[in-house]
Amino acid sequence: MSAVRLTAVVCTRDRPGLLARALESLVGQTVPPAEILVVDNAPGSGATLTLVAERFPSVRYLVEPVPGLDFARNHALESAAYEVLAFLDDDAVAAPGWAEALRRVFEDDPGVAVCTGRIEPLGVDTPGQRLFEANGGFSRGAERIRLPDDAGRPLHGRRAPLIAWAISVGCGCSYAVRRDAARALGGFDEALDLGPALPGGGDHDLLWRALRAGHAVVYEPSALAWHEHRREVAAACDQIVGHQRAVLAFLGKHLVSGSGGMRPALAGYTGWRLAKPGVRLMRRAIGQDPLPARVLLRMWWNCWLGLVTYPRARRLARARRERYAA
Incomplete structure (x- = not known):
């Protein structure tokens, strides 16, 4: 070899x-x-x-x-x-x-x-x-x-x-x-x-x-x-929230594009990722989550936002490519 x-x-x-x-x-x-x-x-x-x-x-x-x-x-x-x-x-x-x-x-x-x-x-x-x-x-x-x-x-x-x-x-x-x-x-x-x-x-x-x-x-x-x-705490929270938004955008892409026989598992896992910030909020209420409640609320919103953002991201990427190719 x-x-x-x-x-x-x-x-x-x-x-x-x-x-x-x-x-x-x-x-x-x-x-x-x-x-x-x-x-x-x-x-x-x-x-x-x-x-x-x-x-x-x-x-x-x-x-x-x-x-x-x-x-x-x-x-x-x-x-x-x-x-x-x-x-x-x-x-x-x-x-x-x-x-x-x-x-x-x-x-x-x-x-x-x-x-x-x-x-x-x-x-x-x-x-x-x-x-x-x-x-x-x-x-x-x-x-x-x-x-x-x-x-x-x-x-x-x-x-x-x-x-x-x-x-x-x-x-x-x-x-x-x-x-x-x-x-x-x-x-x-x-x-x-x-x-x-x-x-x-x-x-x-x-x-x-x-x-x-x-x-x-x-x-x-x-x-x-x-x-x-x-x-800084604010920057760390931004990165954590941004990662969750990106993960849900990736999942949303593959839910729409299809994953063959894996679609049910993909849909179930996506549902869990959408619900997880809410579960973490409940844990936060009893002092068992490191993130502040306001950050978990922002994460929850960004997960839903991420799920539907991929089509817009495709348009943005295409526009960037065309702009710099001109």
Whole structure:
């Protein structure tokens, strides 16, 4: 079997300080990636270009003019030189063995199309960071998971449908794809991850489509990265609420587009996600939920808003693409 080669990718926008730290962690990998790409997404200045040119001359710098994370991810899919792309958020730091741990998954298991890594907090020094962790954070534990094989195991103490597993193990902060498989699936959905309008969902969506197409998905805990959570409570709450809105937009997309025989499970799980903030409000009333009641109410509203927002997001993404193509 020939060795699989890996391109590490950081998509970024006007955060050169954070980007420098992320790139230092990639340049310092125990087994360096075959290629490192920076995709500068709709930059407002030349600061990122200057940083890469002056401090990281071995890194390839690309510009994606259309605002939206999945536009940047798809640019990387089309531009990467090697078989596997490993995406690291610009506010994350990769452990020295991160890239090699991800690369080995694809080399050892040709059926894998997507692999996510373990994410732990870079720090829990502020109220916002502690609240984000108390709400669940990004960590998925130390046990390796291969889907769909392991979907029969309990998830959070109970049996769960495959769609729940897809959301649980999928996080774009540390996320690798087999290039040809991702391209064959149509790449990342550019109607997701549009910024404040819809701040997420593209990672879950590609992972779910990979599973539906018969590919395997792996959560590999030895591929460790650390994420810097929002420092302020308000910013942490915004991120938590925004993620819930994005998850429901992703679920709404697939409820409408259809998931074959999995539609009943998808509908049931979507109903649970819509009801969950209400359950959490009741728990909050007896002091058993970390989020303030006003945030849970906002989350509840945003879940319903997310469920119906995907058609509008598609129109917005199309308009952005057409505007920048003109």
